[in-house]
Amino acid sequence: xxxxxxxxxxxxxxxxxxxxGCGGNSAPAATGSSNGSSAQGENKNEPxxxxxxxxxxxxxxxxxxxxxxxxxxxxxxxxxxxxxxxxYDEKVNASFATGTLPQVTYLKNAASLVNMRDAIRNGxxxxxxxxxxxxxxxxxLKPEVLKNTAVDGKxxxxxxxxxxxxxxxxxxKDWADKLGLSAPxxxxxxxxxxxxxxxxxxxxxxxxxTIPLTDRNDLIYxxxxxxxxxxxxxxxxxxxxxxxxxxxxxxxxxxxxxxxxKLHQEGLINQDFPVTSKTDxxxxxITGKSGVYIGAMxxxxxxxxxxxxxxxxxxxxxxxxxxxxxxxxxxWSVPGYGSVILFPKTAIKSEEELKDVLAxxxxxxxxxxxxxxxxxxEGQHHKLEEGKVIPSExxxxxxxxxxxxxxxxxxxxxxxxxxxxxxxxLPVKAKSEEMIMENNEYLIEDPSASLDSKTFxxxxxxxxxxxxxxxxxxxxGDIDEAGFQAVVDNWLKSGGQQIIDEFNVSYESSK
Amino acid sequence: xxxxxxxxxxxxxxxxxxxxxxxxxxxxxxxxIIAFQDYQAYLGVTGSPWVGLKHFERLFTEPMFFTILxxxxxxxxxxxxxxxxxPIILALMLNEVRREVFKRFIQTLVYIPHFMSWVIIVSISFxxxxxxxxIINELLVMAGFEKINFLMSSEWFRPMYVLQIIWREAGxxxxxxxxAMAAIDPGLYEASRIDGASRFRQMWHITxxxxxSVIVVLLILKIGDVLELGFEHIYLLLNSMNRxxxxxxxxxxYTAGLKQGQFSFSTAVGFFxxxxxxxxxxxxxxxxxxxxxxxxx
Numbered sequence: 001x002x003x004x005x006x007x008x009x010x011x012x013x014x015x016x017x018x019x020x021g022c023g024g025n026s027a028p029a030a031t032g033s034s035n036g037s038s039a040q041g042e043n044k045n046e047p048x049x050x051x052x053x054x055x056x057x058x059x060x061x062x063x064x065x066x067x068x069x070x071x072x073x074x075x076x077x078x079x080x081x082x083x084x085x086x087x088y089d090e091k092v093n094a095s096f097a098t099g100t101l102p103q104v105t106y107l108k109n110a111a112s113l114v115n116m117r118d119a120i121r122n123g124x125x126x127x128x129x130x131x132x133x134x135x136x137x138x139x140x141l142k143p144e145v146l147k148n149t150a151v152d153g154k155x156x157x158x159x160x161x162x163x164x165x166x167x168x169x170x171x172x173k174d175w176a177d178k179l180g181l182s183a184p185x186x187x188x189x190x191x192x193x194x195x196x197x198x199x200x201x202x203x204x205x206x207x208x209x210t211i212p213l214t215d216r217n218d219l220i221y222x223x224x225x226x227x228x229x230x231x232x233x234x235x236x237x238x239x240x241x242x243x244x245x246x247x248x249x250x251x252x253x254x255x256x257x258x259x260x261x262k263l264h265q266e267g268l269i270n271q272d273f274p275v276t277s278k279t280d281x282x283x284x285x286i287t288g289k290s291g292v293y294i295g296a297m298x299x300x301x302x303x304x305x306x307x308x309x310x311x312x313x314x315x316x317x318x319x320x321x322x323x324x325x326x327x328x329x330x331x332w333s334v335p336g337y338g339s340v341i342l343f344p345k346t347a348i349k350s351e352e353e354l355k356d357v358l359a360x361x362x363x364x365x366x367x368x369x370x371x372x373x374x375x376x377x378e379g380q381h382h383k384l385e386e387g388k389v390i391p392s393e394x395x396x397x398x399x400x401x402x403x404x405x406x407x408x409x410x411x412x413x414x415x416x417x418x419x420x421x422x423x424x425x426l427p428v429k430a431k432s433e434e435m436i437m438e439n440n441e442y443l444i445e446d447p448s449a450s451l452d453s454k455t456f457x458x459x460x461x462x463x464x465x466x467x468x469x470x471x472x473x474x475x476x477g478d479i480d481e482a483g484f485q486a487v488v489d490n491w492l493k494s495g496g497q498q499i500i501d502e503f504n505v506s507y508e509s510s511k
Numbered sequence: 512x513x514x515x516x517x518x519x520x521x522x523x524x525x526x527x528x529x530x531x532x533x534x535x536x537x538x539x540x541x542x543x544i545i546a547f548q549d550y551q552a553y554l555g556v557t558g559s560p561w562v563g564l565k566h567f568e569r570l571f572t573e574p575m576f577f578t579i580l581x582x583x584x585x586x587x588x589x590x591x592x593x594x595x596x597x598p599i600i601l602a603l604m605l606n607e608v609r610r611e612v613f614k615r616f617i618q619t620l621v622y623i624p625h626f627m628s629w630v631i632i633v634s635i636s637f638x639x640x641x642x643x644x645x646i647i648n649e650l651l652v653m654a655g656f657e658k659i660n661f662l663m664s665s666e667w668f669r670p671m672y673v674l675q676i677i678w679r680e681a682g683x684x685x686x687x688x689x690x691a692m693a694a695i696d697p698g699l700y701e702a703s704r705i706d707g708a709s710r711f712r713q714m715w716h717i718t719x720x721x722x723x724s725v726i727v728v729l730l731i732l733k734i735g736d737v738l739e740l741g742f743e744h745i746y747l748l749l750n751s752m753n754r755x756x757x758x759x760x761x762x763x764x765y766t767a768g769l770k771q772g773q774f775s776f777s778t779a780v781g782f783f784x785x786x787x788x789x790x791x792x793x794x795x796x797x798x799x800x801x802x803x804x805x806x807x808x
Contacts, residue, residue, distance in 0.1 A: 271642035
C-alpha cells in the first residue's frame with residue numbers, strides 16, 4: 001500500500017511537470033530566497049529564507065523555540081521539514097525524483113551518500129569545495145573527512161561529525177560481581193561471561209530464564225559487526241593478496257558466524273534476534289531478562305535510568321578492547337562523518353544564493369549556535385559548571401525541544417571552536433566517553449569509503465541483502481559452510497565480481 | 512447535448528468520480544513511460560534516454576525472478592483457496608442465527624479486526640509467537656512439544672499469512688453476503704419448508720444459489736487484486752529466513768526502487784505485475800461467462 005501511494009504521487013508529479021513543460025524545476029522554496037540574494041551582504045533588510053530537510057530521531061516534531069532563536073540570530077527565515085528516521089532515505093529519493101529537495105538536504109548516513117553519487121556526478125548538486133575557504137567556520141572542517149565524502153575528488157558536501165567508533169559492550173556489573181566475574185578482555189572470557197549468565201542464575205530468582213546477550217535485526221549496529229571486528233574481520237572491505245575483497249570472503253567473517261551460531265544453539269542470545277527490533281532488544285536488557293548489550297557505549301546513559309527503575313540494585317558497566325584475532329584488539333570505525341549535507345541545484349538557483357545558504361551553515365558552526373543546537377538554552381536545558389555542560393535532568397523536555405536539532409549540527413566537537421564538553425554526573429557515562437576516545441587507537445577503517453563502483457551504486461543494496469540473508473541463515477543453522485559459499489558465488493555471479501573489479505580499479509588509481 | 516443539460520444534476524454527480532479516476536488512475540498511468548527509459552529525475556521524462564526493454568530484460572534475468580513470480584502467484588492462490596470461502600461460510604452460519612441481538616453482536620465482534628492496521632496485527636503475532644517468551648511456544652513446551660520457530664521459517668510463513676488475513680478480513684467480508692441473503696424472497700424458504708426441506712437443504716438449495724452471482728462477481732474482483740497481496744502485511748513478515756517464500760513483486764519493487772532510487776526498473780516490475788493481474792481477470796471473466804454467469808463486463 002505504502003509503496004503504491006508513493007509511486008502514484010511520484011507518477012502524478014512527473015506527469016504534471018511534463019504537462020507544465022518544465023524538467024522538474026518546481027522547487028517552491030527557491031522563489032523566496034532568489035529575491036533575498038540580490039541584496040547581499042550584512043545590511044540586507046529582508047531575511048533570507050532557507051529550506052532544510054532533516055532527520056528526526058524522536059517520535060515528535062520538536063517545538064520551534066530553537067528554530068525561532070536561530071532565525072533571530074542569523075537573520076533568516078527557516079523552513080525546516082522534519083522527516084522520521086525510519087523513512088528518511090525513501091523521502092530523500094522521492095523528493096529528489098520529483099525535484100522538490102530543499103536548499104539544505106541532510107542525508108542519513110554514509111550509505112545514502114553512496115546512492116547519491118551518480119546524481120552528484122551528473123551535476124545535480126553544487127560543488128562547494130572551492131568556496132569553503134571563504135567561511136571562517138566551515139574552513140575548519142577536516143580535509144581528511146571531506147575527502148571521504150568527495151566524489152571524483154571534488155567536494156560537494158558538508159558533514160556532521162560523529163565519534164569514529166562508539167562500539168563496545170554494556171553489561172550488568174551487579175550480575176558479574178555476584179558470580180565473581182571481572183570485565184572480559186578477550187573473546188573466551190566474553191563467551192564465559194555469557195555462559196555463566198545463562199547457567200548460574202544471575203538474577204537470583206531460582207529460574208533458568210535469563211537470555212545473556214540481547215541483539216537485534218541489524219548486522220552493523222547490532223552485535224555482529226562489533227564481534228566480527230574483535231575477531232579481526234576487515235571493515236566492509238579488506239586487502240587480500242594485494243587486492244580488495246569484501247569482508248564476507250575473509251575467514252574471520254566465517255569465524256564470527258560460527259561464534260553466533262554457537263551462541264544461538266546454546267541459548268546465549270535471544271532466539272529471535274534476526275527479527276528483534278531495537279526497542280525489544282533494549283527492553284530485554286532493561287527488564288533484567290538479559291545482561292549484556294553490544295552497541296554504542298554511549299547508550300548507557302539512556303539505559304541506566306530505565307534499568308534502575310525496574311531494579312534499583314542494578315549496576316551497569318561498559319567495556320571495550322575485547323581481543324580475539326591474531327592482530328590484537330581492533331574495532332570498526334565510520335569514515336568520520338555521520339550525515340552529510342548537500343545543496344541541490346533544483347532548489348538553489350544561483351551562486352549568490354548558494355553563498356547565502358553557506359553563510360547560514362557557517363553560522364551554525366559558530367561557538368554560540370553550535371552549542372545552542374546541541375545543548376539548548378542555558379538555564380533551561382542545561383547548566384554550566386566550570387565551563388562544562390550539565391544537561392537538564394528533564395529528558396522529556398530536552399527530547400522535545402533540543403535533541404531533534406542535534407541532527408542539524410555541522411562539524412562537531414573537533415571542529416567547532418569552544419564547543420562545550422559535557423560534565424557527566426553518571427560515572428559510567430563518563431567511562432563510556434573515555435572508552436570511545438580509547439577506541440580511536442585501534443580503528444579498523446573501511447578502505448572503500450572514498451572508492452566508487454558503478455555496479456555497486458546500481459545494485460549494491462540488493463546484493464547486500466543476499467549476503468545478509470545468507471549470514472542469518474548460517475547463524476541459525478539453516479545452511480552450512482558450503483551453503484554460504486554458494487550464496488557468495490551467487491553474489492559474485494549477480495554482479496559482485498564486477499563490484500570487486502570496479503573497486504579495485506578505483507583503489508589502484510587512488511593509491 | 513440537450514439531454515445532458517436536462518440531466519445536468521446527474522452528470523454533476525458523476526463529475527467527482529470521473530475526476531477521481533482521471534487524476535488518480537489515468538494520468539499516473541503516463542508515468543509508466545519511464546519503464547522504457549533510463550529515468551533520471553533531473554532530466555525529467557522528456558530528457559531521459561530511451562532504452563527500450565532493457566529493464567524488462569533485467570527483470571527476467573534476475574536470479575530471484577522465478578521465485579518472486581512463483582511466490583506472488585502461490586500466495587494469491589492460497590489466499591483465494593483458503594480465505595475466499597471463509598466469509599461465505601461465516602455469512603451462512605450467521606444467517607442461521609435466530610436471535611437478532613446475538614447475530615448483531617457476533618457480526619460486530621468478527622469485523623472489528625478489520626479496523627486494526629497490519630502493523631498492530633503483525634506485532635501482536637510476533638509477541639505471541641516469539642521463541643523467547645512467546646505464549647504459544649510456552650504452551651507448546653508445557654504440552655511437551657518442541658518450540659516452533661514460526662517467525663523465521665519458510666514452512667510457517669504461508670499458514671501465518673493466510674491465517675492473519677482470515678482473522679482480519681473474514682468478518683468484514685461477510686457484510687456483502689449477508690446483504691445479498693437479506694434480499695432473498697422469504698417465500699422460497701416457506702415453500703421448501705412445506706415440502707419438508709431441512710435447514711441444511713434450504714441453505715444448499717436456496718441461499719447458496721441466490722447469492723451465486725454475488726460470489727462470482729466478488730471472485731473476479733478478488734482476482735483483480737492479485738496485485739494487492741498487501742505490501743505492508745508481507746513486508747512486515749518478511750525476513751532473511753523466509754525470503755525464499757515471502758518475497759513478492761511489491762516488496763521487491765520497494766527494495767529495488769524506493770530504497771535504492773531505481774525508478775525505471777521498479778516501474779517495469781510494477782508494470783509486469785499489473786499485466787499478470789489483467790490477464791488473470793480477463794481469464795476469470797471469460798470462465799464466468801462460459802459458466803453462464805454475467806461476469807463484470
